Amino acid sequence: MPSEPIRNTTAHWRALDLRHHLSPFTDYKTLKGSDGGSRIITEAKGVYLTDSEGQTLLDGMAGLWCVNVGYGRPELAEAAYRQMLELPYYNTFFKTATPPAVELSEKLAQIAPEGLNRVFFGSSGSESNDTVVRLVRRYWNLKGQPEKSHFISRTHAYHGSTMASASLGGMPFMQEGFGLPLPGFHHVMPPYWLDFAQQAEGPADFGLRAARAVEEKILEIGPDKVAAFIGEPIQGAGGVIIPPETYWPEIQRICERHDVLLIADEVICGFGRTGHWFASEPFGIRPDLMTLAKGITSGYIPLSAVMVSDRVGEVLEAGEGEFAHGYTYSGHPVACAVALANIALIEREGLVEKVREETAPYLAERLESLADHPLVGQVRSFGLLGAIELVEDKASRKHFEPIGRVGTLCRDHCFANGLVMRAVRDGMVLSPPLIIETPQIDELIDKARLCLDLTAKDLDIAV
Ligand code: PMP
Numbered sequence: 001m002p003s004e005p006i007r008n009t010t011a012h013w014r015a016l017d018l019r020h021h022l023s024p025f026t027d028y029k030t031l032k033g034s035d036g037g038s039r040i041i042t043e044a045k046g047v048y049l050t051d052s053e054g055q056t057l058l059d060g061m062a063g064l065w066c067v068n069v070g071y072g073r074p075e076l077a078e079a080a081y082r083q084m085l086e087l088p089y090y091n092t093f094f095k096t097a098t099p100p101a102v103e104l105s106e107k108l109a110q111i112a113p114e115g116l117n118r119v120f121f122g123s124s125g126s127e128s129n130d131t132v133v134r135l136v137r138r139y140w141n142l143k144g145q146p147e148k149s150h151f152i153s154r155t156h157a158y159h160g161s162t163m164a165s166a167s168l169g170g171m172p173f174m175q176e177g178f179g180l181p182l183p184g185f186h187h188v189m190p191p192y193w194l195d196f197a198q199q200a201e202g203p204a205d206f207g208l209r210a211a212r213a214v215e216e217k218i219l220e221i222g223p224d225k226v227a228a229f230i231g232e233p234i235q236g237a238g239g240v241i242i243p244p245e246t247y248w249p250e251i252q253r254i255c256e257r258h259d260v261l262l263i264a265d266e267v268i269c270g271f272g273r274t275g276h277w278f279a280s281e282p283f284g285i286r287p288d289l290m291t292l293a294k295g296i297t298s299g300y301i302p303l304s305a306v307m308v309s310d311r312v313g314e315v316l317e318a319g320e321g322e323f324a325h326g327y328t329y330s331g332h333p334v335a336c337a338v339a340l341a342n343i344a345l346i347e348r349e350g351l352v353e354k355v356r357e358e359t360a361p362y363l364a365e366r367l368e369s370l371a372d373h374p375l376v377g378q379v380r381s382f383g384l385l386g387a388i389e390l391v392e393d394k395a396s397r398k399h400f401e402p403i404g405r406v407g408t409l410c411r412d413h414c415f416a417n418g419l420v421m422r423a424v425r426d427g428m429v430l431s432p433p434l435i436i437e438t439p440q441i442d443e444l445i446d447k448a449r450l451c452l453d454l455t456a457k458d459l460d461i462a463v
Pocket residue numbers: 064123124125126127129158159160161232236237265266267268293294
């Protein structure tokens with residue numbers, strides 16, 4: 001019998017993890033076999049993580065696109081502590097509320113785009129997108145148009161992991177074998193010029209064509225049956241897909257023309273990520289509903305929200321009967337107190353402006369310096385969201401086969417060399433904490449180049 005590993009060591013935690021812990025989006029067989037177990041993260045400060053072996057990693061992903069104010073901020077811990085002592089929990093069902101929930105609602109209404117003045121809380125982005133499905137169907141029911149119940153989304157979209165939010169999502173591997181998408185969920189092409197543009201089609205023309213794919217779908221289903229279109233302003237988990245400038249204004253026009261509600265999923269894009277409080281601002285989106293999570297508390301505690309426009313809110317408020325939907329933790333006082341402290345920190349430190357004026361242009365410039373690398377087909381960024389596309393042939397931007405293999409190689413080199421950069425297919429994606437400083441961006445790019453070189457070496461490509 002092998003002896004049990006010593007407590008509080010990597011071997012011990014790994015053994016427990018393998019034996020008892022089913023982690024999300026994990027190939028359990030490989031984890032138990034060739035991968036040899038999980039990396040155990042034990043501490044973090046600023047933009048750096050520390051693992052159980054004492055290795056430091058620059059977190060180029062802000063956790064899962066969420067730790068906007070960076071790790072180890074006492075203000076957020078103190079807000080949680082104080083609120084836990086005062087009122088650790090009370091629900092917001094049946095005509096009750098708590099000070100943090102209502103104060104956060106007011107604050108969100110202040111910073112959100114114009115006309116979004118009401119908030120429904122949840123604990124995750126998935127829950128918020130489920131809420132959106134029910135809010136939208138409730139809206140059309142109250143309007144006397146219950147047949148308007150279909151949703152349109154896009155390929156490569158990520159809207160969550162629950163049954164409804166995964167139906168909104170456009171990732172076939174999350175749907176096949178699970179009876180998804182549920183009936184009434186449709187998908188069209190994303191505004192992803194690199195993969196979907198026709199030969200010699202420029203980004204502006206492509207953006208219009210991608211938007212018109214939504215209109216074609218509305219006409220195919222019937223405008224009297226389509227309830228809403230949902231999209232992330234920039235598709236994050238789909239690979240940091242930044243739409244051409246022509247895309248969103250055309251989507252806005254199409255939704256208005258066919259009386260289809262427009263939902264902006266700002267779960268990744270919100271709270272300063274793009275150098276604006278919300279990405280709807282620079283993209284010219286006027287959403288009827290907007291979903292938020294992640295950066296709302298910088299990931300320190302679970303919280304999400306759906307912002308509801310006056311147009312939708314007034315109908316909900318005039319409707320007979322209750323909206324039969326909600327979660328035990330809707331408006332959780334501790335989570336709301338942390339969100340208030342988090343937003344106050346973002347304001348006090350001017351992080352939105354810092355991204356827009358200083359770090360986003362710097363990241364863009366530094367990413368551009370990688371464009372000469374033999375593996376790099378394209379670099380792109382918007383705010384502090386970036387992507388480096390790895391291709392087999394630079395001129396034609398032909399992908400490696402099988403897709404995803406080279407991205408995974410590069411990601412593993414990054415991990416081994418102290419950088420967290422995630423691979424989406426063969427695109428290396430970046431979303432560092434908003435507090436990142438320019439010397440840390442230099443460090444990030446230097447490490448990225450080293451890992452691109454190591455990946456090229458594995459593929460016998462000269463650098
Ligand atoms: N929407 C978007 C755009 C997301 O990126 C995510 C998570 N990555 C979600 C929704 C789901 O959020 P959660 O994992 O908190 O359920």
